[in-house]
Amino acid sequence: MTTKVDEIAPRIYRLSTLVPEIGPTGFTFNQFLLDDDEPLLFHTGHRSMFPSVRDAIERIVPVDRLRWITFGHVESDECGAMNEFLAAAPHAQVAHGALGCMVSLNEMADRPPRPLDNGETIELGAMRVRHIDTPHVPHGWESRVLYEETTGTLLCGDLFTHLGDGPALTEDDILGPAEMAEDVFSYSSLAPSLPTTILELAELEPRTLALMHGSSFAGDCRGMLGALADAYRARITAAAG
Numbered sequence: 001m002t003t004k005v006d007e008i009a010p011r012i013y014r015l016s017t018l019v020p021e022i023g024p025t026g027f028t029f030n031q032f033l034l035d036d037d038e039p040l041l042f043h044t045g046h047r048s049m050f051p052s053v054r055d056a057i058e059r060i061v062p063v064d065r066l067r068w069i070t071f072g073h074v075e076s077d078e079c080g081a082m083n084e085f086l087a088a089a090p091h092a093q094v095a096h097g098a099l100g101c102m103v104s105l106n107e108m109a110d111r112p113p114r115p116l117d118n119g120e121t122i123e124l125g126a127m128r129v130r131h132i133d134t135p136h137v138p139h140g141w142e143s144r145v146l147y148e149e150t151t152g153t154l155l156c157g158d159l160f161t162h163l164g165d166g167p168a169l170t171e172d173d174i175l176g177p178a179e180m181a182e183d184v185f186s187y188s189s190l191a192p193s194l195p196t197t198i199l200e201l202a203e204l205e206p207r208t209l210a211l212m213h214g215s216s217f218a219g220d221c222r223g224m225l226g227a228l229a230d231a232y233r234a235r236i237t238a239a240a241g
Contacts, residue, residue, distance in 0.1 A: 001049065003056040006168030008216045009151040009208045011035040011127070015056040017049055018165045023184060025164040029077055030212050032155055034148065035060055037125030038067035042146060042155045043212060044081040053081065054088060066092040068122065070129075072157030072212070073140035074104045083110045095122060097133050100142030126150060137197045138188040145201065152207035154221070159198070160228065161187060162214035171219040174211070175227050181213075182235070190236045195229040202226050 003017045013033045020026040031043040031053055039061050045053045057063050066089035071078040086092055086109065094113035096105055101115040116122075116131040130147045137143055138158050146155040162177035163184070182188060202225035209217040209224065217224060 001052045003049075003052040004168070005056050005059055008032075008169045008210060008218075009148075009153045012148065012151060012153055012208075012210070013060055014168050014210065014216060015045075015053055016168065017045065017052060023163045023181075027163055028165055028213055030210075030214075030216075031056075032210050033057055033060055034124060034127055034129070036127045038123075039065055040068040040070060040122070040124055040129065041066055041085065042210070043071050043078050043157075044069060044085055046077050047080040047084065050081040050084045054085075063088050064090065068092065068124070069094045070096065070146060072145060072155075073143040074100060074108070075140065078157070078212070082108070086110050095131075097131060097142055097144045099133070099135075100144070103142055121149070129155075132201070134197050134201075135193075136189040136191045137194055140189075147204055147206065152205070153210055154201060154204065154206035154208070155210045156201070157212050158187065160209065160211050160214065160217070160224075161185070162211075164214070166215040168216060169208075169218055170215040171217070172215075174209075174215065174217050175224060175231065177214065178228065179231060188232065188235075190232065190239050192236065194236065195233040198225055198229040198232065202229070 008014045015031040034040040094109045098115035101113045105113045118133040121130045128149045160178040162181045202222045206221045
């Protein structure tokens, strides 16, 4: 198991592990390390991936310097190695939305997590991340995203999930591949609020979309998010008959 490291925005690193057995062309599991005075990890990867992800982090910063351990929602590929990282980084703390802490993480994390209100920010040093609640988008009651305000990077978790092992960062279309992945996995909760929530993220006008599965995107992020909202709206209409 090999984890690749690429810088997708200033001091924001994508850690990517390909699992070739998933789907017809393989599937990437990506974490993101924000290298600042208080380093932040978004997604931990599966518990089984911990050695590879830890070694990838060590290429950038000592793992025991991690201050924040974060993820989009409570699922094994997002937070399976949470407690391994808490053990490896004695000053680290899990930070998640208040709902996720109440429902799951207060009982699951080996140290008490920090609950965040919608819109609350954490200062990392030069960088600043904003917590945004996105319930059921694309799935999970406690789902959320993080927005790094100084680089305009939206750490958007499972949104735009797609198959294959493409480049770390692309300006090519990611909606078409995401639609194909939705057809394969049916991973999204087609809640009525889904398009509206995505359009609210588009209003941030991010400059980079950091994806958990597939290539990150640098281009017309607002337009791409708007197109994703339209695609989900069409699926919701079709599902309603």
